[in-house]
Amino acid sequence: MNEIWKPVAGYEGVYEASNLGRVRSLSRTIRCGHGKYRRMAGRVLVQSMQNAGYLTVHLARGGRVEHRTVHRIVAGLFCERRSGCDVVNHIDANRLNNSASNLEWCTSYDNYHHARDIGVVKIPRGSAKGAAKLTETDIPQIRYLIARGWMIKDIASMYGVASAQVSFIKSGRAWSHVP
DSSP states (O other): OOOOEEEOTTOTTTEEEETTSOEEEOOEEEEOGGGOEEEEOOEEOOOEEOTTSOEEEEEEETTEEEEEEHHHHHHHHHSOOOTTOOEEEETTSOTTOOOGGGEEEEOHHHHHHHHHHTTSSOOOOGGGSTTOOOOTTHHHHHHHHHHTTOOHHHHHHHHTSOHHHHHHHHHTSSSTTOO
16 A cells, blocks of 8 residues: 655644554754754654553644644544544554554444444443342343242342342343353
8 A cells, every 4th residue: 555645734844644654754944942943854753652552643843742642643634524523443443553544533432332342342241240249150040930930029039139130131131141
């Protein structure tokens, strides 16, 4: 794939980003202290990792330094942004892969569900939830008692849970992951 460079918004003539997820400074002359000028050669910037695992770069202009995430810079330049979409999603869930083909604008709802669907976000189920009173071994026993005609309130008091919980187990709305 050919690398395409575009100027970074707000830093035109100073920085560019590529569709492959790289950011570079352009060759330019800057004013140093004491009124002197210095020629700076352009270079690809070193990317550092944030606490959240996203790559960032430091962009400087006029004595001010701004830390920007690479994925948002690249998506802003190369990805179509639909109305209401303000989150950048890494399609392959790899936060280090900031190529434009791996990025898309979406809503936070869509971003969460994408992460859940591909297994990045694990939803605790059953006894993995901290407040669960039942375990995976209790569920087949409860289903057996229901099938034998026991009253839901009696089963609930036996296991120390609400009657609604036993009803949810009966209907399949709760603990459906247990065979």
